[in-house]
Amino acid sequence: MRRVGDKAKAATMATAPIVQRGVILLVLLAMVASPKRGACQPVKAQRPDYLSVVRRYADAMIEHGRDTYGTQPSGLLLSALDRHTQRPLVTRPAPPAGIRREDRVGLPWRALTGANPQLDENLLRVFYALTDLTGDPRYRETADHEVRWFFEHTGSPVTGLLPWGEHLSWDVFLDRPISGGTDLTHEFSRPWVLWDRTFQLAPQAAKRFAVGLWSHQIANPKTGAFDRHAPYDRHGPVDGKDFPRHAAFYIHTWAHAYRATREDVFLTAIETELARYERKRRGDNGTEVATMPPLDLETAAALVPEPLRSRLHAFADREDELILADLHRQYGRPDGALTLPPTWQAAYASGTNAGWAMFALARWEQVKKPQFRDLVLAVADAYADALPDEDVDVWPMSFGHVISAEVAAYRLTSRNDYLEQAVRFAQMAVDRFFQDCALPRASFKTDHYETITGADSLALALLEVHAAVHGLTTVIPTNTVDR
Numbered sequence: 001m002r003r004v005g006d007k008a009k010a011a012t013m014a015t016a017p018i019v020q021r022g023v024i025l026l027v028l029l030a031m032v033a034s035p036k037r038g039a040c041q042p043v044k045a046q047r048p049d050y051l052s053v054v055r056r057y058a059d060a061m062i063e064h065g066r067d068t069y070g071t072q073p074s075g076l077l078l079s080a081l082d083r084h085t086q087r088p089l090v091t092r093p094a095p096p097a098g099i100r101r102e103d104r105v106g107l108p109w110r111a112l113t114g115a116n117p118q119l120d121e122n123l124l125r126v127f128y129a130l131t132d133l134t135g136d137p138r139y140r141e142t143a144d145h146e147v148r149w150f151f152e153h154t155g156s157p158v159t160g161l162l163p164w165g166e167h168l169s170w171d172v173f174l175d176r177p178i179s180g181g182t183d184l185t186h187e188f189s190r191p192w193v194l195w196d197r198t199f200q201l202a203p204q205a206a207k208r209f210a211v212g213l214w215s216h217q218i219a220n221p222k223t224g225a226f227d228r229h230a231p232y233d234r235h236g237p238v239d240g241k242d243f244p245r246h247a248a249f250y251i252h253t254w255a256h257a258y259r260a261t262r263e264d265v266f267l268t269a270i271e272t273e274l275a276r277y278e279r280k281r282r283g284d285n286g287t288e289v290a291t292m293p294p295l296d297l298e299t300a301a302a303l304v305p306e307p308l309r310s311r312l313h314a315f316a317d318r319e320d321e322l323i324l325a326d327l328h329r330q331y332g333r334p335d336g337a338l339t340l341p342p343t344w345q346a347a348y349a350s351g352t353n354a355g356w357a358m359f360a361l362a363r364w365e366q367v368k369k370p371q372f373r374d375l376v377l378a379v380a381d382a383y384a385d386a387l388p389d390e391d392v393d394v395w396p397m398s399f400g401h402v403i404s405a406e407v408a409a410y411r412l413t414s415r416n417d418y419l420e421q422a423v424r425f426a427q428m429a430v431d432r433f434f435q436d437c438a439l440p441r442a443s444f445k446t447d448h449y450e451t452i453t454g455a456d457s458l459a460l461a462l463l464e465v466h467a468a469v470h471g472l473t474t475v476i477p478t479n480t481v482d483r
Contacts, residue, residue, distance in 0.1 A: 039084060039438060040083070040438070047427060049466075050430070050462040050465050050466040050469075051462075054459050054462050057440065057455075057459055060086055060439055062138060063086075064081075066078070066142075069172050074153065074172065074175075075145050075149060076149065079105040079116045079450065079451045080105050080114070080442075080448065080449060081449040083437045083441065083447065083449050088111065089113070092109065093447075096393055096443035096446050096453050097443065097445070098393075100348050101180060101181075102180040103189075105169040106169075106178070106180065107178050107179075107180070108182075113174075114169025114170060114178060115150075115170045115172055116164050116169040116170070116451075117164055118188070118189050118190055118192065119451045121456065122457045123455070124147070124194060126139075126459045127142055127143040129463055129476050129477060132475075144201055147194060147202065148201040150170070151206055151209065154177065155205060155209060155212070158233055158234055159215070159230075159232060159233065159235065161209065161212050161213070161216060161230065163232060165188050166187040166189040167181055167187055168184060177233075184231060185232065186229075187228050188246055191252055195252075195256035196256065199260040206257070207260070209253075213254070214266075214269040216236075216237060217237055217250065219237040220239055222272075224247075224276030224277075225240070226242045226247070228243050229241055244291045245292070247277060248296040249296060250269070250273060251269075251296060251300045252297075255270060255300035255304055259303040259304075267304060270304065271308055277291045277315070278311075288322060289322065290323050290326065292315065293319065293359075294319040294320055294323075295316075297315055297319075298312070298366045299366075320367075320372075324371055327375070339378070339382065341353060342382045342386040342402075344398055345392050345393070345398075346454075351482070352398045352401065354402045354405050355482065355483070357376045357380065358405070358482065359483060360372040360373075361376050364376065365478065376405060377409050377412065377413070380418055380421070383402050383405065388444075392444070394444045395443050396429065396443070396458035399432075400454055400457035400458035400479060401457065402425050403425045403429065403461035403465060404479040406418050406419070406422035406425065422464075426461070430462075432444060433455070433458065457481075457482055460479045461479055464476050
């Protein structure tokens with residue numbers, strides 16, 4: 001690809017003496033082969049400016065981490081990169097601990113060249129927050145472009161489903177959906193909390209996805225039985241492969257679709273799935289068990305009419321009781337307080353105990369039950385002065401959740417010791433994950449950038465620290481989507 005200035009360089013080579021030509025050639029080769037200036041430089045400050053760290057990360061992604069490749073440059077953010085060159089990976093690095101082959105953003109045994117907005121969801125939220133913090137519109141424009149282009153160009157023409165989530169991504173060189181496994185399998189990895197913005201930017205494409213979720217992810221529209229592993233490119237969901245957290249993600253999606261369109265099909269979808277889990281709540285011995293997580297149901301309840309709204313509220317309220325009772329069985333003390341050990345290793349289908357603070361914080365913001373405030377504080381206390389063992393391959397997401405827990409505890413109590421802990425963990429995270437590069441490592445024991453381990457959640461947490469340290473009133477999105 002011809003770069004600006006190529007003609008001038010060619011003219012210089014043609015007229016220079018032979019020895020001088022050799023020197024010029026070596027300089028030009030060095031310019032091509034070496035990493036871009038500024039890609040990896042030491043952070044000199046004893047305590048880094050966390051806003052600058054996050055901006056450096058965001059700027060690197062905008063300038064070097066977007067899709068400009070293939071026959072259809074999309075501008076999507078790549079979900080894996082070489083940290084030192086800030087370019088796509090040319091080899092497939094070893095995965096961080098706990099990451100499965102089929103979940104990575106690349107074809108099996110191939111380089112990781114995919115873009116997966118669901119893995120980068122918190123990075124998009126960081127971009128929106130950066131525009132609010134700095135007034136620079138580039139960040140919001142980048143996030144808006146990502147959402148609009150992805151929804152309008154990558155949906156399956158058969159099902160309307162998207163190449164994102166746990167197993168799919170959009171290959172920026174092949175310009176088509178790819179899977180980390182053998183099939184094009186659609187499965188949420190997180191809730192999509194950007195539905196409001198999505199329906200503003202790409203209303204028809206967002207509606208098409210929501211309809212596809214009902215028509216092609218649900219195996220039985222009468223019972224609500226669904227397949228969390230529905231095919232992306234054809235109809236083919238089967239009964240018996242449902243997880244309750246996915247049902248909550250679907251209800252959350254349909255509630256936003258209903259508010260945007262006022263079409264009754266989405267109310268039918270919500271009611272069908274809710275009824276399914278109302279039936280499933282009672283175990284084989286007649287005792288109640290927690291089924292669907294309450295966070296997405298509470299959000300959905302605010303978007304739909306009665307009587308469905310009250311049913312969703314009631315279901316979420318009972319889930320609170322069951323979840324808290326289970327936590328007390330595991331971690332309760334005789335005095336009724338909770339003691340959660342500070343764990344650090346995350347993996348497929350398992351998180352750290354810091355994640356409980358993120359759940360509790362989100363629920364506290366929704367319903368203000370004191371038990372959730374107490375749970376946030378219990379987690380923050382548990383991690384105070386804690387360190388991971390040296391043999392643990394810690395993810396950036398884990399540090400992000402610990403930092404966010406300490407900031408939340410500070411905001412709930414105004415106690416400076418919580419803020420001091422948040423700063424301590426933020427300093428450690430910058431030292432261990434960013435080191436001298438703009439892009440963070442995927443884990444303690446890897447040296448590439450791969451967002452499946454939550455680099456975006458760490459960046460959001462660093463913005464929370466920045467806002468708390470400087471007493472800013474700018475609202476930073478709550479770091480609670482990793483569920």
